[in-house]
Amino acid sequence: MRPTLKVRLVGLALASYVVFSSVARAQDSVRVVPGWGVDTSFTGSGDYTTQGPVPEIYRAWRDYLRSDAQRQSPTKYWSVAEQRRWSRYDIAGGYAYQGFPATVLSIQLAQPGATDEYVVRTLFASANGPTKDVKPIALTRVYAIRESGHWVFANALSRLTRDWKRHLVGHITYIVQPGHSFDEGKASSAVRFADSVAAMFGVQPITDLNYYVADTPEEIHRILGLDFMVGGDQASYSDPARQMILVGNSVFGEDHRHELTHSVLAPLTWTPNTAGIINEGTATWLGGSLGKSFRDVMKEYAAFLTAHPAITLDSVLTVTDHDLGMRPAGAALVEMTYQHGGIAGLKALMAGGRTDTQLRIALEKSLGMSWPEIERTWRAHVLEYASDPTKKRGAN
Numbered sequence: 007m008r009p010t011l012k013v014r015l016v017g018l019a020l021a022s023y024v025v026f027s028s029v030a031r032a033q034d035s036v037r038v039v040p041g042w043g044v045d046t047s048f049t050g051s052g053d054y055t056t057q058g059p060v061p062e063i064y065r066a067w068r069d070y071l072r073s074d075a076q077r078q079s080p081t082k083y084w085s086v087a088e089q090r091r092w093s094r095y096d097i098a099g100g101y102a103y104q105g106f107p108a109t110v111l112s113i114q115l116a117q118p119g120a121t122d123e124y125v126v127r128t129l130f131a132s133a134n135g136p137t138k139d140v141k142p143i144a145l146t147r148v149y150a151i152r153e154s155g156h157w158v159f160a161n162a163l164s165r166l167t168r169d170w171k172r173h174l175v176g177h178i179t180y181i182v183q184p185g186h187s188f189d190e191g192k193a194s195s196a197v198r199f200a201d202s203v204a205a206m207f208g209v210q211p212i213t214d215l216n217y218y219v220a221d222t223p224e225e226i227h228r229i230l231g232l233d234f235m236v237g238g239d240q241a242s243y244s245d246p247a248r249q250m251i252l253v254g255n256s257v258f259g260e261d262h263r264h265e266l267t268h269s270v271l272a273p274l275t276w277t278p279n280t281a282g283i284i285n286e287g288t289a290t291w292l293g294g295s296l297g298k299s300f301r302d303v304m305k306e307y308a309a310f311l312t313a314h315p316a317i318t319l320d321s322v323l324t325v326t327d328h329d330l331g332m333r334p335a336g337a338a339l340v341e342m343t344y345q346h347g348g349i350a351g352l353k354a355l356m357a358g359g360r361t362d363t364q365l366r367i368a369l370e371k372s373l374g375m376s377w378p379e380i381e382r383t384w385r386a387h388v389l390e391y392a393s394d395p396t397k398k399r400g401a402n
């Protein structure tokens with residue numbers, strides 16, 4: 007990465023227009039086409055009697071996708087209110103815009119009779135091989151609305167949750183899918199948990215958090231504006247930048263401690279100096295993972311390591327599957343660090359940097375051990391959970 011950056015910086019200093027025009031070209035290369043049945047013929051007469059404003063909306067959406075969508079820079083194409091609320095205003099875009107061609111499938115009235123709001127659905131997909139097999143990445147939904155005489159775009163979130171019940175508990179606003187019965191007890195326990203994590207790490211308690219509760223992963227993706235997404239079975243998200251948590255899992259519901267930990271500790275991990283394995287490990291240590299408590303996660307991981315003796319901490323750091331998703335291995339490192347150096351040690355580890363080399367140096371420093379020693383201790387630490395699952399507890 008570094009040589010490339012250097013080259014680009016030199017280029018920027020010498021001839022900034024070259025760099026900027028090449029960036030613009032890269033964005034222009036995002037291919038946007040209308041799907042079957044999207045009539046983009048534009049008379050320019052402003053007479054909407056035939057295809058309505060569809061051609062105008064299509065053009066605005068196409069131009070947005072080709073220009074400001076990737077950068078998330080201020081744009082004339084997106085709702086001013088949402089740009090004011092979030093610096094990265096396009097929520098679905100963060101998941102969907104990965105450079106794949108876009109096909110605008112439909113531009114239709116959001117509600118019959120209301121002509122000032124349209125739903126725009128776009129498929130991001132690639133067509134592969136001689137038989138052009140279509141591999142979709144995401145199917146997004148945005149709303150085209152009128153602002154100052156122009157069509158601009160807005161997220162699905164506030165529109166699709168307009169009728170969801172709100173419950174304010176502590177500083178958390180729960181926004182609950184219709185049909186889900188709100189669990190006040192779980193909500194109060196979540197608030198207490200979040201405050202205790204903040205106190206433990208000496209960070210500001212949560213002052214404002216929107217916590218969306220749905221019963222299925224499908225529903226949380228739908229409100230994010232993702233009618234389909236590869237990996238759309240993920241049941242929860244923490245989105246500290248937009249001060250929100252989304253949970254589509256009725257077991258956790260209002261008290262998803264893993265995601266709450268991510269939100270509360272965002273000031274420490276979000277710089278973004280924290281290695282992914284430490285960030286996930288901390289949330290797992292305090293809040294469990296994927297429907298399981300911390301101890302159950304570790305017990306399962308101990309069985310996994312026993313069955314796969316060739317897996318080492320080194321292989322975990324290079325092969326994702328070796329950690330069952332970068333959680334238990336990191337949780338063990340986090341717990342070891344806490345036991346050795348307390349919260350100060352953990353904070354140093356969190357600030358230690360993202361790269362593999364930085365992580366190794368930070369761990370050696372925080373644990374006061376050489377890397378081979380850390381390797382051995384880490385494995386022994388995990389395996390202890392197989393023999394005596396009640397021996398160790400997280401700080402919860």
Ligand SMILES: [Zn+2]
Nearest residue numbers: 264268286289
């Ligand atoms: Zn996580």
